[in-house]
Amino acid sequence: MMNSDMELRHLRYFTAVAEALNFTKAAARLKIAQPALSRQVQDLEDEIGVDLLKRSPRGVTLTAEGKLFLEEARDTLKRVEDAVLKVRALARGEYGELQIGYAPSPSLELLPPALSAFRAAAPSVKVVLHDLAGDELTSGLHDGSLELAVMIQPSLESGAGLEFEELRRYPFYVAMPAGHPLSKLKTVTVERLAEEALVAFRRLDYSEYYRILDSIYPPPGPRPRIAVECDGVSSLITEIEIGKGVGLVSEIFQRAAGKRLVYRRLSNCQEFHRVGIARSIKGDVTPAGERFCEILRKVSKSGTSKSARPGSV
Known part of the structure; x- marks a missing residue:
């Protein structure tokens, strides 16, 4: 709508005059001198090449072109206002x-x-x-x-x-089914866990799990034998529950799994989730x-x- 010579102030000035239908009232609303306002609106009309207002001693009225331009000017000013509000909200982390x-x-x-x-x-x-x-x-x-x-x-x-x-x-725990021999212990040592079959996550999807396992059991020392690899928490719980092995899990895991399994703290372990x-x-x-x-x-x-x-x- 606007070209290089038309500015937002022209739209604001014209809109104020078109809504008041009076240059004096519009100038007071805009807090500028009336002659300056008249020049700005005249410049706008000259730029567009049509008369937007009909001037008379009793005031001004809108031409047909002026009525259309008022609608478009209001839409443009509203879009600019909305854009400013959105940008400010974005800067505040609210948008x-x-x-x-x-x-x-x-x-x-x-x-x-x-x-x-x-x-x-x-x-x-x-x-x-x-x-x-x-x-x-x-x-x-x-x-x-x-x-x-x-x-x-x-x-x-x-x-x-x-x-x-x-x-x-979160510290690590050993998860096991009810009645498992390890459940008789208060804690399970890293060395004792190395003797057990382990239900683990699938290496392809859970590389961090194996990084932690390698940290607890650095090669080439003994480590639990991986009996089953699972693609998610639900399958891991199920495989442990049916006795395929025990699981090396963090404290947050047992809060997610609930009481379906028994847990014992892994002692002498410096690794955390x-x-x-x-x-x-x-x-x-x-x-x-x-x-x-x-x-x-x-x-x-x-x-x-x-x-x-x-x-x-």
Whole structure:
């Protein structure tokens, strides 16, 4: 609608005159001198090449062209106003779209309350969640399809180029069916677990699981024999429940699995499941994303489980 010589002020000036049908009243409303207002409207008419107003000693009226132009001017000014409001809301983290990846079990305690708080604080931000495995999360952060991820700390290799902020850490437990011989112990040592058949996650989808397993059992020493590999939490629970082996799981797992299995703390183990926020070092986290991170931090600090807090041992 506007060319290089037409400015938004021309539209505002014309709209004020067209609505008041009086230059004096419009000038007072705009807080400018009446002669200056008259010149600006005349410049606008000269630029367009048509008369928008009919002037008379009793005031002004709109021509047919003026009536049409008033509708268009109002629409343009409204769109500009809306654009300004959206940009300001975006800068405050109150508008936009967030692409967030997450690992279901590790994010169980953090993500639901954080989403609830964020939606209350920023209802105009659309949050799109992506339930993905660890390698898929890191890939999404690298290629920019994800802005943030709530996940287990990636390995040095897969986490290259990523920034990880730990929010909580969870100790490891041995999961077993009821009546298993290990259930008679108060804790299970790393050495004792090495004698058992292990129900594990599939390496292709859960490379971080094997990184942790290698850290607990560095080669070439003894380690549990992997009897079954599972593609998810549900199948892992089922395979343990029917006696295929025991599972090496974190504290957050048993909260997700409930009372279907029996758990014993893995003793003399310095490894933890570290859960937090991952982002690309080169990525551009939006103000909404930063606001969501801040809410995640507050949620992580409000937890009541001592072992689930960062830095606890």
